[in-house]
Amino acid sequence: MALGLITTGASGHAEEVSIGVYSGRHYNTDQKLYQQFTAKTGIQVKLLEAKDDSLIERLRQEGTNTAADVLVLVDAARLERASSLDLLQPARSAALLRSVPLNLRDSKGRWVGLTRRVRVVLVNPALVKAASIRTYGDLANPALKGKLCLRDRKSVYNQSLVASQMILRGDAQAQRWVKAMTANVSQPYFSSDIPLIRALASGQCGVGLVNTYYLARLLNGESGAADRALARKLQVVFPNPAHVNISGAGITRHAKNPQAALKLIEFLASPVGGKGYAEANHEYPLKGYGDDPILKGMGHFKADGLSAEQLGSRNRAAVKLMEANGWL
Ligand SMILES: [Fe+2]
Known part of the structure; x- marks a missing residue:
């Protein structure tokens, strides 16, 4: 799949904060959520979508020069791989502890699940x-x-x-x-x-x-x-x-703006952001079964x-x- 770079807002102000997101997810509705986040926080999101494994490889090669603050991956094994390669850094967040069930996050805080x-x-x-x-x-x-x-x-x-x-x-x-x-x-x-x-x-x-x-x-x-x-x-x-498997996210090891990165992850894991993230791809939210009528029909x-x-x-x-x- 081709790399696509999308920015959520117009830039130009020197004081504007922006974060880079590398995402293995590729659903149009994800972009709407990032725009919502920008509207709420003023933090711009520069999104690069590509296949999970190529994003992991890219992060490795970019090292300290990476433009990514947040890495979004699909599947627990890939999140584990990214953290074992030391591509993610631990985050402490009371909001994430509340939003993400214990079994759906890394015990060292390097990534959290966002959808099931x-x-x-x-x-x-x-x-x-x-x-x-x-x-x-x-x-x-x-x-x-x-x-x-x-x-x-x-x-x-x-x-x-x-x-x-x-x-x-x-x-x-x-x-x-x-x-x-x-x-x-x-x-x-x-x-x-x-x-x-x-x-x-x-x-x-x-x-x-x-x-x-x-x-x-x-x-x-x-x-x-x-x-x-x-x-x-x-x-x-x-x-x-x-x-049950997950898609999830973590803050990159060399994030330029880890605090803004954490804000985005907290938003995506929150009941509001999480609902949109799950429904984008007919997935289940972190808790419960969600409101997707098609999934509901499956029982x-x-x-x-x-x-x-x-x-x-x-x-x-x-x-x-x-x-x-x-x-x-
Ligand atoms: Fe898939």
Whole structure:
């Protein structure tokens, strides 16, 4: 994806404060939120959007010269990676302690979650009974042989899901699960969630794993009537407990304006800012289920309660386990 630089307000006044935001999110409505923040605080936001991993690399290379004060990334494992590379600095903030649940922030204060995303089982009821699946473990059932569509091992979403199962069930059981589940896969593996949803709806397979916001986008007609009709054929199963991941942000190690950066993060984590940030991409806010009518239609889930930090710390082990057990 091309880099896009957007500024929230007209500059010109010498006393104006501005901050640089590098963001792995890319939703038009995010920009409206940054504009709201500028209107409220007078702090201008210079936004650079690019893929998460290239932003991490860019920050590393820029070192002390970086224009970024805030780094926004998608997925716990990436936030952990950025902090382990010493690209983020700790912040102390009573507002963040109030807004962000303990398990959705770094214990050292280097990043906080801003939205929650849930990876669910999606079923084509013409091929697989939704009632036959209650947990991620059920995807290993040999009755699903040839009926399972999966995104590939490179997907950080799948890596975090596997990390969650390693933490909850232990490595040995998680390994057996991945091995049996990958034996059910209808190949080829997918490189993104949207084509996987289309494959499910067209009957290429009967069951798959996706983040709810991808289905929500299709149900909302964001990619046209044909996709909406496909999405309507599918049924969401929230595994119990459900794997919850985050998008989140931290102040960069070499921020020129860390106080203004903290103000932006506090705004995005607040109930008002957080609502807009979540709804931009049909994600769940930090607390509760939010007001997105499409998500509401999917029902409620019980989160597994794991910490995002734990997910990040098991990322490498998860990738190894996937690699050794047939997840292409
Ligand atoms: Fe995504």
